[in-house]
Amino acid sequence: MYVKSTWGIGAGVYPLCPFLKQKKKKGDVFILKLKSKYNLTTFVFLLPWIITFIIFSVYPIIFSFGISFTDYTGLSPEINFVGLKNYFSLFKDEIFLKAMRNTFIFVIGTIPFTTVISILLAVLINSKMVRFKGLFKAGFFLPSVMSMVVISTIWRYIYSADGILNYLLQTIGIEKNTGWLASPDTALLSIMIMNVWAAIGYYTIIFLAGLQSIPEELYESASIDGASNTDKFFKITLPLIKPTLFFVIAINTIRSFQIFTEIFTMTGGGPLNSTQTIVHYLYLTGFRQFRMGYASAMAYILVIIILIITLIQQRVLRSEY
Amino acid sequence: MSKKILLLVLFVGLTLLSFGKTKISVWQFMMDDTLSKQVKAQFEAANPDIELEIVQLSWATGFDRIVTSIAAGSAPDVIELGNTWLATFASQGVLRPVDDIVGKVKDDYVAWNFVEYQEKTWGFPWLLAPRAMYYNLELLDKAGLDPDNPPKTWVELLNASAKIDALGPDIYGVGLCVGELYSPYQEWFLPAVWGNMGHFVSPDLKKATLNSDPVIETANYYRSLSNFALLGKESELAEAFGQGKLGFFFAGPAYINNTQRDYPETIFDVTLIPKPRDHHGYHASFAGGEVLGISSQCENVEEAWRVIEFLLSEEVAMQITRTTGEVFPTKIGIEKDPWFESHPLHATFLEQNKYAVPFPPLAEANKIEQLFTNIVEEILLTDAPIEEILQKYNQQIQNLL
Numbered sequence: 001m002y003v004k005s006t007w008g009i010g011a012g013v014y015p016l017c018p019f020l021k022q023k024k025k026k027g028d029v030f031i032l033k034l035k036s037k038y039n040l041t042t043f044v045f046l047l048p049w050i051i052t053f054i055i056f057s058v059y060p061i062i063f064s065f066g067i068s069f070t071d072y073t074g075l076s077p078e079i080n081f082v083g084l085k086n087y088f089s090l091f092k093d094e095i096f097l098k099a100m101r102n103t104f105i106f107v108i109g110t111i112p113f114t115t116v117i118s119i120l121l122a123v124l125i126n127s128k129m130v131r132f133k134g135l136f137k138a139g140f141f142l143p144s145v146m147s148m149v150v151i152s153t154i155w156r157y158i159y160s161a162d163g164i165l166n167y168l169l170q171t172i173g174i175e176k177n178t179g180w181l182a183s184p185d186t187a188l189l190s191i192m193i194m195n196v197w198a199a200i201g202y203y204t205i206i207f208l209a210g211l212q213s214i215p216e217e218l219y220e221s222a223s224i225d226g227a228s229n230t231d232k233f234f235k236i237t238l239p240l241i242k243p244t245l246f247f248v249i250a251i252n253t254i255r256s257f258q259i260f261t262e263i264f265t266m267t268g269g270g271p272l273n274s275t276q277t278i279v280h281y282l283y284l285t286g287f288r289q290f291r292m293g294y295a296s297a298m299a300y301i302l303v304i305i306i307l308i309i310t311l312i313q314q315r316v317l318r319s320e321y
Numbered sequence: 322m323s324k325k326i327l328l329l330v331l332f333v334g335l336t337l338l339s340f341g342k343t344k345i346s347v348w349q350f351m352m353d354d355t356l357s358k359q360v361k362a363q364f365e366a367a368n369p370d371i372e373l374e375i376v377q378l379s380w381a382t383g384f385d386r387i388v389t390s391i392a393a394g395s396a397p398d399v400i401e402l403g404n405t406w407l408a409t410f411a412s413q414g415v416l417r418p419v420d421d422i423v424g425k426v427k428d429d430y431v432a433w434n435f436v437e438y439q440e441k442t443w444g445f446p447w448l449l450a451p452r453a454m455y456y457n458l459e460l461l462d463k464a465g466l467d468p469d470n471p472p473k474t475w476v477e478l479l480n481a482s483a484k485i486d487a488l489g490p491d492i493y494g495v496g497l498c499v500g501e502l503y504s505p506y507q508e509w510f511l512p513a514v515w516g517n518m519g520h521f522v523s524p525d526l527k528k529a530t531l532n533s534d535p536v537i538e539t540a541n542y543y544r545s546l547s548n549f550a551l552l553g554k555e556s557e558l559a560e561a562f563g564q565g566k567l568g569f570f571f572a573g574p575a576y577i578n579n580t581q582r583d584y585p586e587t588i589f590d591v592t593l594i595p596k597p598r599d600h601h602g603y604h605a606s607f608a609g610g611e612v613l614g615i616s617s618q619c620e621n622v623e624e625a626w627r628v629i630e631f632l633l634s635e636e637v638a639m640q641i642t643r644t645t646g647e648v649f650p651t652k653i654g655i656e657k658d659p660w661f662e663s664h665p666l667h668a669t670f671l672e673q674n675k676y677a678v679p680f681p682p683l684a685e686a687n688k689i690e691q692l693f694t695n696i697v698e699e700i701l702l703t704d705a706p707i708e709e710i711l712q713k714y715n716q717q718i719q720n721l722l
Contacts, residue, residue, distance in 0.1 A: 073413060074388055074389075074391070074392040075388065075391050075392065075410065075413035075414070075415050076413045076414050076415075077414075156554075160553060160554075160557040160560070161551050161552065161553035161557050161558075161561065162491065162551070162553075162557070162560070162561045162564065162566055163557075170490060170491065175490055178499075178551075178552045178553065178702075179500060179552070179553040179554070179557055181500055181554075182499045182500035182552050182553050182554065182557075182702075183702065184698075184702055184703075187500070267500060267501070268500075268501050268502045270499075270500055270501060270502070270694060270695075270698060271499050271500045271698040271702055272695055272698045272699060272702065272703075273695070284691070287384070287385050287388055288384075288687050288691070289687055289688050289691075290388070290409070290413065290687070292392075
C-alpha cells in the first residue's frame with residue numbers, strides 16, 4: 001500500500017506509478033522499485049511532467065534543505081554556512097514556539113469536529129429520510145470549490161468589530177467593541193470554527209463515497225436480527241468506513257499543519273501572535289524579515305513533525321488491516 | 322514578388338528596430354492598467370529608443386514578487402517600494418545608490434528623508450501618503466461638540482471621544498487599529514510618540530529609547546483612549562466610520578473617495594492629527610509614501626533614470642493623484658495645482674504632510690515594524706503595565722539595532 005507522505009510529494013510521485021512495482025518485504029511493508037522494462041512511449045509522454053516535477057518540487061526541496069544551514073537572506077548574494085544554528089535558534093524563538101503551540105491547538109481542535117460532523121452529515125444524506133440528496137451534497141461541497149481567500153474574506157465580515165456576529169450578540173445584550181479576530185482570546189478559535197465549516201463539505205463527500213460502498217444486505221440482515229439504528233452505525237457503518245476515516249484524518253492532519261491562507265488573509269498571525277502558525281511564521285520570516293535560511297529550517301521542522309505523525313498514522317493503519 | 326520583398330524588408334526593419342531599443346521594466350503598485358498604458362504610450366512617444374514595460378503589482382503579493390525576482394537574479398530595472406522598506410533593501414545591496422544622479426532633481430522634490438540610508442541616497446521620493454484625522458460632523462454635533470472646531474489636543478480628543486462614545490452602544494468615540502501588521506503603529510501610536518517629542522531610537526540610531534518618558538506618556542494616553550474606542554483592522558474601522566458609527570479615525574487619504582462613494586449620507590471632514598498639548602509637541606503624522614529605486618541588477622542606468630524622471634514629473638504623478646486620490650506628488654509647489662482647490666479634504670492631507678515623519682532608516686525596519694504592531698496590541702488589548710511592555714520591547718529593539 002502506498003501512502004502519500006505529503007500533499008505535494010504524494011501527488012507528485014503518483015504519476016510515476018507505471019514505472020514502479022511494489023514488492024513485499026517482511027510482513028506487510030511494501031517498497032517501490034523501478035521496473036527494469038518500461039514503456040518508452042509512456043515515459044516520453046510523462047517527460048514534461050517529470051521535468052516540471054524535478055524543477056519545481058525536487059530542486060526546491062533539496063535547495064531549501066541546503067540553505068537551512070546558511071544565513072541566506074534571499075536578497076543578498078552573500079551566503080554563509082552556519083551549521084545547525086538556525087535549528088537550535090528556533091527552539092529559543094518565542095514566536096516560533098507559540099506558532100507551534102497554536103498549530104497543534106488548531107490541529108487538535110479542528111480535526112475531531114470536522115471528522116465527526118462530516119460523518120454525521122454523510123450518514124444523514126445517505127439515509128432514506130433525506131430527499132433532494134443532490135442539493136445537500138452540492139450545498140455542503142460548495143465551500144470546497146470556493147477559494148479560501150473568498151471564504152476568509154466573507155468570514156472577516158462576520159467576525160469584524162461591527163459585523164454580523166457582534167450585531168447578533170448586541171441584540172441579546174452582549175456588547176463587544178473588538179472584532180473577534182482582533183482579540184487574542186477569540187482570534188484562533190474564530191479561525192478554527194471557520195475552518196471546520198469550510199472543510200466539512202469535502203470530507204462529507206468522501207465519507208458519502210465510503211458509505212455507498214457498504215452492501216445494503218448487511219443492513220437488511222441486521223434489521224432482521226433486530227439491530228437498532230445505533231447498533232447498525234457502530235457495528236456496521238463505522239467499521240466498514242474505517243479506511244475512509246483514516247484517509248480523512250491523515251489528509252486533514254497534513255492540511256491542518258500547513259494552515260496558511262486563512263491566517264494570511266484574516267489575521268496576519270496577530271493579534272499578539274495569537275494566530276501565528278508554523279507556515280505563516282515561516283512566510284513572515286522568509287519574505288518579510290529576509291531570513292530564508294531560518295525559514296527553511298522551520299520548514300524542515302514541520303516536515304519532521306508531519307513525517308512523525310504520518311508514520312504513527314501509518315502504523316495504526318497497519319495494525320488495523 | 323515585389324510584395325514579398327517589401328514584406329521581408331519591413332520584417333527585417335522592424336526586427337532591427339526592436340533590437341535597437343533598450344527595454345526598461347518598471348514594477349509598481351500605484352498605476353492601474355489603463356493609466357500604465359497611457360504612461361507607457363506617452364513615454365515611448367517622447368523616448369523612441371526605449372521600450373517601457375510597466376508591471377502592476379498588488380499590495381497582497383507584490384512584495385513577495387519583488388523579493389522572489391531579486392533572489393532569482395531577474396529584478397526589474399526600476400522598483401517602486403514603500404518608504405519603510407527602503408533601508409532594508411538598501412542594506413541588502415538590492416538597490417543602486419543614486420547620489421550621482423540625484424543632484425539633477427534634488428531641488429525640485431520633497432521627502433528626500435524617505436530615501437536616505439547611511440548617508441547615501443538610494444532612490445527618488447515619488448508619492449506621498451501622510452495620515453490625518455477623519456471626523457464625523459454629525460456625531461460631533463449630536464455629542465454637543467462644535468463640528469467646526471474638531472479636537473486639536475490629546476485632552477480635547479479624549480473628551481470628545483468620551484462624549485461621542487456615550488451616544489449609544491453601537492457608536493464609538495474613536496477607531497484604533499489592531500489585528501494586522503503595520504496599521505496599528507502607523508495609525509496612530511508611533512506618530513503620537515513623535516508628536517510628544519519622543520523617539521523609539523536615539524538620533525544616531527544605535528540606542529533604543531522606547532522606555533523614555535515621552536513614549537510612556539503616549540502609551541498611557543493611548544490606553545486611556547481605548548476606553549472609548551472601536552478596535553479593529555483599518556478596513557473595518559473605515560467601514561464603521563462610513564456607517565456613521567465612529568467619531569474619529571486616523572488614516573491616509575485613500576478613504577476620502579471610498580467613503581464619499583460608498584456612504585454618501587455620512588458627512589465628514591479631515592483635520593490635522595491632535596498634538597499633545599497647546600504648548601507642547603506637534604501634529605505629527607506618519608509619512609507614508611512610495612519611492613522609486615534602481616535595481617542593482619539594472620544594466621541600463623541612464624535609461625532607467627529617464628524613466629524615473631518621467632514618472633516623477635508633475636504630469637504623471639498628478640495623473641496618479643487624480644485617478645486614485647490616495648497619494649500626492651512629491652513635486653515642490655504641488656499644492657498650487659487647481660485639483661486641490663476642488664478637493665479640499667485632500668488639500669488638508671497636503672497640509673498635514675508638513676508634520677509627517679518617516680520611519681527611521683534602519684536595516685532591520687521590517688522586524689521592528691512587526692514588533693511595533695505587538696507593542697500597540699499589548700497596550701490596547703492587555704492589562705500589562707505600560708512600563709513593563711515598553712521595557713520588554715525596548716530590549717528586543719535594542720537587539721536588532
